[in-house]
Amino acid sequence: GENVEQHPSTLSVQEGDSAVIKCTYSDSASNYFPWYKQELGKRPQLIIDIRSNVGEKKDQRIAVTLNKTAKHFSLHITETQPEDSAVYFCAASWRNNNNDMRFGAGTRLTVKP
Amino acid sequence: SAVISQKPSRDICQRGTSLTIQCQVDSQVTMMFWYRQQPGQSLTLIATANQGSEATYESGFVIDKFPISRPNLTFSTLTVSNMSPEDSSIYLCSVPGGGYTFGSGTRLTVV
Numbered sequence: 001g002e003n004v005e006q007h008p009s010t011l012s013v014q015e016g017d018s019a020v021i022k023c024t025y026s027d028s029a030s031n032y033f034p035w036y037k038q039e040l041g042k043r044p045q046l047i048i049d050i051r052s053n054v055g056e057k058k059d060q061r062i063a064v065t066l067n068k069t070a071k072h073f074s075l076h077i078t079e080t081q082p083e084d085s086a087v088y089f090c091a092a093s094w095r096n097n098n099n100d101m102r103f104g105a106g107t108r109l110t111v112k113p
Numbered sequence: 114s115a116v117i118s119q120k121p122s123r124d125i126c127q128r129g130t131s132l133t134i135q136c137q138v139d140s141q142v143t144m145m146f147w148y149r150q151q152p153g154q155s156l157t158l159i160a161t162a163n164q165g166s167e168a169t170y171e172s173g174f175v176i177d178k179f180p181i182s183r184p185n186l187t188f189s190t191l192t193v194s195n196m197s198p199e200d201s202s203i204y205l206c207s208v209p210g211g212g213y214t215f216g217s218g219t220r221l222t223v224v
Contacts, residue, residue, distance in 0.1 A: 034212055046212035100146050103156045
């Protein structure tokens with residue numbers, strides 16, 4: 001089955017700096033890669049996703065890149081703000097997007113004002 | 114995306130008892146997923162619930178411990194049976210779509 005690895009486990013940045021979180025996956029059949037933000041005590045919320053036929057996707061300050069050959073994808077947050085502080089999870093769906101997802105271990109991002 | 118109502122939001126239970134968690138979706142979905150999130154950890158898939166068939170369990174999870182019902186395309190329950198303190202966790206249901214949506218979670222504490 002799919003195995004998703006995520007790095008780093010913790011990340012601390014100064015407000016206004018950029019943050020990058022990286023994930024690798026094992027199953028080349030995976031074709032859907034979402035990113036979730038989870039604030040303390042709340043459910044994971046989808047913030048951006050990318051499919052395997054696209055190399056990059058951007059939504060305001062957030063972007064995701066995908067390298068299918070290397071089987072890795074990354075989340076980029078620019079101009080970070082204190083409210084970006086949360087745990088971020090990457091995930092991969094290893095059959096199609098109507099099947100289960102496997103999650104990375106999570107990255108705790110702290111944005112210092 | 115779908116809206117999921119999950120309850121209870123939290124419970125404190127005695128060891129050896131069972132708790133049933135419910136998820137109601139505002140639209141019909143073929144599959145529903147149940148995840149467990151232990152404190153400070155990632156989400157681990159427990160099982161996939163299809164309407165009209167038995168749930169499919171992941172390695173390390175068994176039906177006797179986590180029975181699942183899926184009576185129709187908008188509803189599912191997960192029961193945590195014969196609980197022990199190790200079952201203390203957050204349990205979440207999820208449905209697929211353009212982006213997977215999660216219920217609000219059930220925070221279970223077993224004492």
